[in-house]
Structure formats: C-alpha cells, structure tokens
Amino acid sequence: MARLGIIGSGAIGSAVARLAVAADLEVLIANSRGPESLADLVAELGAGARAGTSSEAAAFADQVVVAVPLTRLRDLPLEALAGKVVVDTGNYYPHRDGRIAELDALELTTGEYAQQLLAGAHVVKAFNNILARHIPLLARPAGAHDRSALPIAGDDDGAKAAAARLVDRLGFDTVDAGGMSEGWRFEPEAAAYTQAYAAEPSSLAENYLTDPGKPLPVDALRALLAGARRPDVAARAF
Ligand SMILES: NC(=O)c1ccc[n+]([C@@H]2O[C@H](COP(=O)([O-])OP(=O)(O)OC[C@H]3O[C@@H](n4cnc5c(N)ncnc54)[C@H](OP(=O)(O)O)[C@@H]3O)[C@@H](O)[C@H]2O)c1
Numbered sequence: 001m002a003r004l005g006i007i008g009s010g011a012i013g014s015a016v017a018r019l020a021v022a023a024d025l026e027v028l029i030a031n032s033r034g035p036e037s038l039a040d041l042v043a044e045l046g047a048g049a050r051a052g053t054s055s056e057a058a059a060f061a062d063q064v065v066v067a068v069p070l071t072r073l074r075d076l077p078l079e080a081l082a083g084k085v086v087v088d089t090g091n092y093y094p095h096r097d098g099r100i101a102e103l104d105a106l107e108l109t110t111g112e113y114a115q116q117l118l119a120g121a122h123v124v125k126a127f128n129n130i131l132a133r134h135i136p137l138l139a140r141p142a143g144a145h146d147r148s149a150l151p152i153a154g155d156d157d158g159a160k161a162a163a164a165r166l167v168d169r170l171g172f173d174t175v176d177a178g179g180m181s182e183g184w185r186f187e188p189e190a191a192a193y194t195q196a197y198a199a200e201p202s203s204l205a206e207n208y209l210t211d212p213g214k215p216l217p218v219d220a221l222r223a224l225l226a227g228a229r230r231p232d233v234a235a236r237a238f
Pocket residue numbers: 007008009010011012013030031032033034037054067068069070072075076089090091092093127128129130131132133
C-alpha cells in the first residue's frame with residue numbers, strides 16, 4: 001500500500017489525513033505532543049493510520065505532508081526529510097510567527113523560506129490556500145464535474161509531479177504556478193487564496209466556520225494565478 005507521512009495533526013494535517021485514509025494510503029501522523037496525544041484521531045482514522053514521532057513520519061514514506069506553523073519547520077527532522085518530497089501547507093501569519101524580515105521585504109516567498117528551513121528536502125507548496133474546513137467539502141474523485149483545483153509551486157519538477165499525483169489521489173486537480181519564487185501567487189491576500197473556494201467570498205472572514213465552499217475549477221484557478229498581484233506582506237496585520 002502506498003504510504004504518506006504527515007507532520008502536524010491540527011486543522012490541515014487531520015483534514016489531509018482523513019482524505020489520505022479514504023484514498024487507501026497508509027498514514028503515519030505526528031504532532032509536537034507525541035503519539036499518545038493522537039489516540040483519538042488515529043482511532044477515528046481507522047486501520048490505515050497510526051501515530052508516531054515526527055522522525056517516524058518523515059522516515060515512513062517518500063512523501064511527507066508538513067502542516068505546522070511556519071517557524072516550527074526549524075524543529076523538524078532534517079536528516080529524515082532529506083531527499084523526500086515535502087508538501088508544505090504553511091503560511092506566514094505575523095501575529096503567530098513574529099515578523100520575518102525577508103518575507104516582509106519580499107526577498108523570499110513563504111515557500112522559498114520553507115525550502116531554506118528544510119534544506120535537503122524537495123519542498124512543494126500545496127494546500128496552503130484553502131481553508132481546512134473546505135478541504136473535505138470540496139474534495140472529489142478524479143473526473144468529477146465539480147472538482148476543484150489547488151495550485152502547487154516548487155523548484156524540483158520531479159517532486160512537483162509527485163505532489164500533483166498525491167493531491168490528485170486526495171481529491172483535487174492541480175495547477176502548476178511555477179517555481180517557489182512564484183508561490184506568492186497563492187499566499188494570503190492574493191486572489192487565489194482561501195476566498196476563491198468560498199460560497200460567499202465577501203463574508204468569509206465572518207463565516208469561515210460555516211461557509212459551505214464553492215468548487216474552483218482548473219481554468220478559473222489558472223486565471224486567478226495569472227492575474228495575481230504580489231501582496232504587500234509587510235502590511236499584513238494578522
Ligand atoms: N487552518 C487552516 O484553515 C489553514 C489553511 C491553509 C493553511 N494553513 C497553514 O497550514 C499550517 C498548519 O495549520 P493548521 O491550521 O493545521 O495549524 P494547527 O491546527 O495549529 O495545527 C498545527 C499542528 O502542528 C503541530 N506542530 C507544531 N509544532 C510542531 C513541531 N515542532 N513538530 C511537530 N508538530 C508540530 C501541532 O502539534 P500539537 O497538536 O501537538 O500542538 C499541531 O498538530 C499553518 O502554517 C497554517 O498557517 C492553515
């Protein structure tokens with residue numbers, strides 16, 4: 001059975017884990033508090049999932065989804081992640097992460113920053129532009145008429161192809177936004193960010209816990225990415 005390591009068991013990590021188990025992937029999931037704290041989640045996920053440490057999740061599979069706060073990437077097991085395809089779901093939220101000068105100055109995209117912290121891994125940005133709530137609501141089998149697309153970015157074409165196959169298996173088409181330097185096209189405040197998957201984009205900030213989601217097909221996502229304007233990250237207030 002194909003395998004997936006997941007580091008981070010919060011909103012995004014657990015949403016991805018549910019899709020992975022549903023897609024018949026064998027999952028090993030980790031968090032910061034240790035495997036015992038994941039007993040309820042693995043019981044819910046069923047026989048296809050088990051809990052472990054971050055090192056075990058990194059060693060478990062060729063592909064590892066990392067869904068932890070941005071600055072916590074520096075805690076992850078670099079040796080075990082070396083050579084792996086790492087799907088990074090993270091965003092830069094200054095209120096949580098503190099101000100990061102290179103990101104505020106637009107010297108790096110968040111994806112480039114993540115790639116620096118995870119030197120040796122082949123990082124692909126994905127799942128960072130969709131609310132955790134919308135992931136199960138919008139996932140569909142391949143070929144469904146109302147399937148949504150997620151953007152991916154990364155500097156290793158082989159890793160990006162592998163990540164695209166994974167995202168497809170989990171329930172979404174992909175659009176290649178380019179190298180990591182293009183990752184800003186689906187960072188917060190860009191048009192292809194979370195509101196693009198909302199039924200009511202204008203009120204998503206208030207209704208993010210109830211918005212039912214709206215499919216975003218490949219062509220519509222491609223247009224949003226192509227027309228994107230780079231967000232003023234230094235002005236980000238959340
Ligand atoms: N929530 C969303 O809708 C959403 C949407 C798009 C992107 N994102 C981004 O995706 C990333 C994850 O978001 P989230 O909402 O899933 O966060 P979350 O609910 O706060 O969960 C974060 C997870 O990371 C784990 N973690 C923290 N430090 C760790 C470490 N050193 N080693 C291993 N695990 C560690 C935490 O472990 P414990 O459980 O033990 O604390 C927790 O399971 C963030 O960068 C976020 O900005 C979130």
